Amino acid sequence: xxxxxxxxxxxxxxxxxxxxxxxxxxxxxxxxxxxxxxxxxxxxxxxxxxxxxxxxxxxxxxxxxxxxxxxxxxxxxxxxxxxxxxxxxxxxxxxxxxxxxxxxxxxxxxxxxxxxxxxxxxxxxxxxxxxxxxxxxxxxxxxxxxxxxxxxxxxxxxxxxxxxxxxxxxxxxxxxxxxxxxxxxxxxxxxxxxxxxxxxxxxxxxxxxxxxxxxxxxxxxxxxxxxxxxxxxxxxxxxxxxxxxxxxxxxxxxxxxxxxxxxxxxxxxxxxxxxxxxxxxxxxxxxxxxxxxxxxxxxxxxxxxxxxxxxxxxxxxxxxxxxxxxxxxxxxxxxxxxxxxxxxxxxxxxxxxxxxxxxxxxxxxxxxxxxxxxxxxxxxxxxxxxxxxxxxxxxxxxxxxxxxxxxxxxxxxxxxxxxxxxxxxxxxxxxxxxxxxxxxxxxxxxxxxxxxxxxxxxxxxxx
Amino acid sequence: xxxxxxxxxxxxxxxxxxxxxxxxxxxxxxxxxxxxxxxxxxxxxxxxxxxxxxxxxxxxxxxxxxxxxxxxxxxxxxxxxxxxxxxxxxxxxxxxxxxxxxxxxxxxxxxxxxxxxxxxxxxxxxxxxxxxxxxxxxxxxxxxxxxxxxxxxxxxxxxxxxxxxxxxxxxxxxxxxxxxxxxxxxxxxxxxxxxxxxxxxxxxxxxxxxxxxxxxxxxxxxxxxxxxxxxxxxxxxxxxxxxxxxxxxxxxxxxxxxxxxxxxxxxxxxxxxxxxxxxxx
Ligand code: HEM
Numbered sequence: 001x002x003x004x005x006x007x008x009x010x011x012x013x014x015x016x017x018x019x020x021x022x023x024x025x026x027x028x029x030x031x032x033x034x035x036x037x038x039x040x041x042x043x044x045x046x047x048x049x050x051x052x053x054x055x056x057x058x059x060x061x062x063x064x065x066x067x068x069x070x071x072x073x074x075x076x077x078x079x080x081x082x083x084x085x086x087x088x089x090x091x092x093x094x095x096x097x098x099x100x101x102x103x104x105x106x107x108x109x110x111x112x113x114x115x116x117x118x119x120x121x122x123x124x125x126x127x128x129x130x131x132x133x134x135x136x137x138x139x140x141x142x143x144x145x146x147x148x149x150x151x152x153x154x155x156x157x158x159x160x161x162x163x164x165x166x167x168x169x170x171x172x173x174x175x176x177x178x179x180x181x182x183x184x185x186x187x188x189x190x191x192x193x194x195x196x197x198x199x200x201x202x203x204x205x206x207x208x209x210x211x212x213x214x215x216x217x218x219x220x221x222x223x224x225x226x227x228x229x230x231x232x233x234x235x236x237x238x239x240x241x242x243x244x245x246x247x248x249x250x251x252x253x254x255x256x257x258x259x260x261x262x263x264x265x266x267x268x269x270x271x272x273x274x275x276x277x278x279x280x281x282x283x284x285x286x287x288x289x290x291x292x293x294x295x296x297x298x299x300x301x302x303x304x305x306x307x308x309x310x311x312x313x314x315x316x317x318x319x320x321x322x323x324x325x326x327x328x329x330x331x332x333x334x335x336x337x338x339x340x341x342x343x344x345x346x347x348x349x350x351x352x353x354x355x356x357x358x359x360x361x362x363x364x365x366x367x368x369x370x371x372x373x374x375x376x377x378x379x380x381x382x383x384x385x386x387x388x389x390x391x392x393x394x395x396x397x398x399x400x401x402x403x404x405x406x407x408x409x410x411x412x413x414x415x416x417x418x419x420x421x422x423x424x425x426x427x428x429x430x431x432x433x434x435x436x437x438x439x440x441x442x443x444x445x446x447x448x449x450x451x452x453x454x455x456x457x458x459x460x461x462x463x
Numbered sequence: 464x465x466x467x468x469x470x471x472x473x474x475x476x477x478x479x480x481x482x483x484x485x486x487x488x489x490x491x492x493x494x495x496x497x498x499x500x501x502x503x504x505x506x507x508x509x510x511x512x513x514x515x516x517x518x519x520x521x522x523x524x525x526x527x528x529x530x531x532x533x534x535x536x537x538x539x540x541x542x543x544x545x546x547x548x549x550x551x552x553x554x555x556x557x558x559x560x561x562x563x564x565x566x567x568x569x570x571x572x573x574x575x576x577x578x579x580x581x582x583x584x585x586x587x588x589x590x591x592x593x594x595x596x597x598x599x600x601x602x603x604x605x606x607x608x609x610x611x612x613x614x615x616x617x618x619x620x621x622x623x624x625x626x627x628x629x630x631x632x633x634x635x636x637x638x639x640x641x642x643x644x645x646x647x648x649x650x651x652x653x654x655x656x657x658x659x660x661x662x663x664x665x666x667x668x669x670x671x672x673x674x675x676x677x678x679x680x681x682x683x684x685x686x687x688x689x690x691x692x693x694x695x696x697x698x699x700x701x702x703x704x705x706x707x708x709x710x711x712x713x714x715x716x717x718x719x720x721x722x723x724x725x726x727x728x729x730x731x732x733x734x735x736x737x738x739x740x741x742x743x744x
Contacts, residue, residue: 015707019700026696033686033733065684178682187680226588233591254591255676266679267591386679396681400668407661442650 012083021077028073032064038205066182074175081168092161095438100417102144102153107419107434115448116432121459123150123424126431129458130420133451138418152420160413161438166406170399177395185390186210186263192218193273193382197241201387214261215241221270221381234270236383252385262389269384277378278314278325280341285369293378294325302370307331309367312338314377321348323377329367339366343374414440418448420455431455466520467577467584469513470539474573476506477546481566488563491637496559500550503566507546514543521586528589531602535584538576540602541730542569544610552614556651560641564617597673604669605691608662612698612719612726615655619719622648626713649712652719653705660698667691690729697722 011017036044041062045053060067119126127143127150134141138154145151188201188210199215202208216238223234233253240248240260250258257266277295282303290303299310309329318324322344329337341364342348348355348362356363365371416437423430433452435444483499486492517530530536549565577584621642628639642648670688671681682688701718704710710718 015703019703019708022696022700022703026693026700029689029693029696032684033689037684228588230588231591232588233594255595257676257679264679266677268679388679390680393675393681396671400671403664404668407664411657411661 009083009087012080013087015084018077018080018084021073021080025070025073025077028064028069031061035061035064037065038063071179074178078172078175081172085165085168089165092165095415096158096161100153100155100436102142102151102419103146104151104153104419107436108421108432111432111434115434115452116430117452117456118425119429119431119456119459120427121429121462122427123148123422123429125462126429126455126459127152127422129462130422130431130455133455133458134418134420137451148424150422152422153417155417156415157413158415160409161415163406163409163413166402166409170402170406173395173402174399177392177399179392180395181390181392185392186388187390188387189268189385190216190387191271191382191384192216192236194218194221194380212263213242214247216260216265216385217241218383221383223270223381234267234383236267236385238265252383262391264388264390266386266388267383268386270381271384272316273380273382277380278311278323279375279378280311280325280327281373281375283371283373285371291375302329306370307367316377318342323374325374327372329370337367339363339372341372341374343376345373414438414443416440416444416447418444418451420451466513466517469509469516470573471577473506473510473513474570474577476502476509477542477566477570477573480506481563481570484559484562484566487559488638488641491641496562499562499566500553500559503546503550503562507543507550510539510543510546514539517586524586524588528594529599529602530586531599531606532589532593533583533587535576537602537606538572541606541609542572542576544606545569545572545613548607548610548614552651558643560643561614561617561621561651564621565614568613568617595673595677597669597676601666601669601673604662605666608659608666609726609730611655611659611662612723615652615659615719616723618648618652618655619716619723622652622712622716626716645712649715652715656698656701656719656722660695660702663691663695663698667695686733687729690725690733694722694725694729697725 005013035041041057044062048056056062060069064070121129130152131141131143134152134154138156141152141154143150143152187204189204190198190201192198195218197215197217198212200209200211203210219237219239221234221236224232226232235251235253238250238252238258239246248260252258252265252267254267257264259265277293279291280294281289281291283289284304288303292300294300294311294314296311296314299308301308307330309327311325312328313326315324315326318340321342324340324342326338326340331337339361342362345362345364352358360366364373414437416435418433418435421432421434423432431452433448433455435448437444480499480503483495483502487495487499514530517536521528521530531540545565546569549562549569553559553562622645625639625642625645625648628636643651667688670691674683674688675681697718701715701722704718705715
């Protein structure tokens, strides 16, 4: 590579640019938490002049995180990362490959006093002990001799030189995953009443539905409550149908999504579904009692053939007086009698004893000689499902692993060479140790001190 | 409940430890320092016991979750990690002068947990979305990160104090004299910021995994998520400014304070904004 790099290259390889870009992204993210986004922005429209609102809307201020600005900044950051890494990778590679010959006077220049000591052992004995120590701690030790001196060296942690590049690569993968997700991803939701089948979902943030190439049926929904009435767990028994045939079924619980044909289904919410079933009892004066399960629209003949009755409505809670069913009885002469049947009719009568006089249609015995009573409603739920397809997720997951792996490499390891020099001096041996690294100087000095102490100890005990 | 009683005692114990650290710094006698360390250790031990009791009680009540599930428990855990981290540092560095900056923060958090209106100290069952092991690892890693940032912040304040004090004061005033050298404060502050950065990264990742399982998307730009990203980016800037641009000392101290502010807003401030994480209130 030529020494003189182009202006563009040095612009994009600069860390100053990186700092500015990161700060800008942080700033935009901050604005997004202060200015209402997406649906919430609609309230702002009423308080602002329409011209200003539409200007800000065009500038994508109300959807900052999906705006061109954000794409642009992420794109620039990606370019910055690529160029900066390409710019520095050769250096890291050279450092990785650099031969660290044991013989190096340079490494022992200006050595602090505490990095050497004199041992009474002979040169060869001391060198053996030092080599064994290096072998034990670093699994590698090289030896060189020069005159009356022995030089030893060991290396460790060279791979951590690439930690930074792994971290930066992970950010590129992350940006790629996020872009794939926002371009090809689908976010939607659907509510399914128990027993029903759907084949489309509602897109989030858009007034549009998305047809599925399969259909989903909810066979059953169950909710378990704590004593306080708070939900403990809830789940839906789902069946996925392809071309009308059952292709997959499973229980969908909160925190345990199901996946079918690239779509992930999440249990998000639930609620009572309108139009549940009711259990009605009808008593003929002093005579037989019939119990039947009914739903809205059902019609029956009365047991004594006095006419037919039809269920017009099933209400969970009518006028705060509890469950009620609206019934119409039609006589053979086509006269229609309509009235409500309350489940808690006894309590209602206790509170207002003359309710039947005031509101005749609340009298469940309006059609003689029958009296209707409502034994209960069968609770029916709908299950609220979040449905997503995000082809970027595997990329983002890979990025997360790379990011954590790279950070661990940076944190727990650093490239270093330690050297021991042994010089024979009038029957004694002068032992010196030095370390060389690109960072963590204080950690390295501690390690060198530890090596010296260990060697001293080994030499003394071997005597 | 016994655990909240212990915890209110712990609040006072931390305050006492702070006062002893202060005595040491002003009087310059190591006796006070030793007393402060013992007091802080006693507080930490009592708090550990209280957390364990709380954990066990939740199982006895039939909910069975780690004591990390609501705002009160998060505050208590926050204070616990700060004191733990500080005592580890004191032990490793054989230096007690940081305590006078860290212990008051732990005390304030504990006091806030017990007196702030709307902080609920009861043990409560978890709504289904929170019943996940990812929640435990998410809260754990986030608060380890927060604790490291808090210590970095304390060191930042310490640095600015040392820098503003005249060289005259450095010789005469015991308080200033006992502080570590500017070089050492700077090194320590950076180490704490790096530690916090790594834990915050883990916190954001585990949070995303949890969101992926619970809400169907690993990232939804909810204000708490966004602010944690902002905090993360601020510390990323701090790292690069030091490693590549060679920033040291005062600028690093200011970055540590700004980062701490962002972290605090992530933790407390966003509750003013509508959020998925609003269970924390
Ligand atoms: C949010 C984005 C970023 C994050 C989270 C990040 C993360 C990191 C981390 C953790 C380190 C520390 C490495 C160590 O301690 O040895 C680092 C170093 C570095 N980063 Fe980044 N980085 C980001 C963006 C960038 C960008 C856009 C550039 C492009 C210019 C860049 C250039 C560098 C350089 C040159 C170093 C120093 C490498 C060395 O010490 O040899 N970073 N980055």
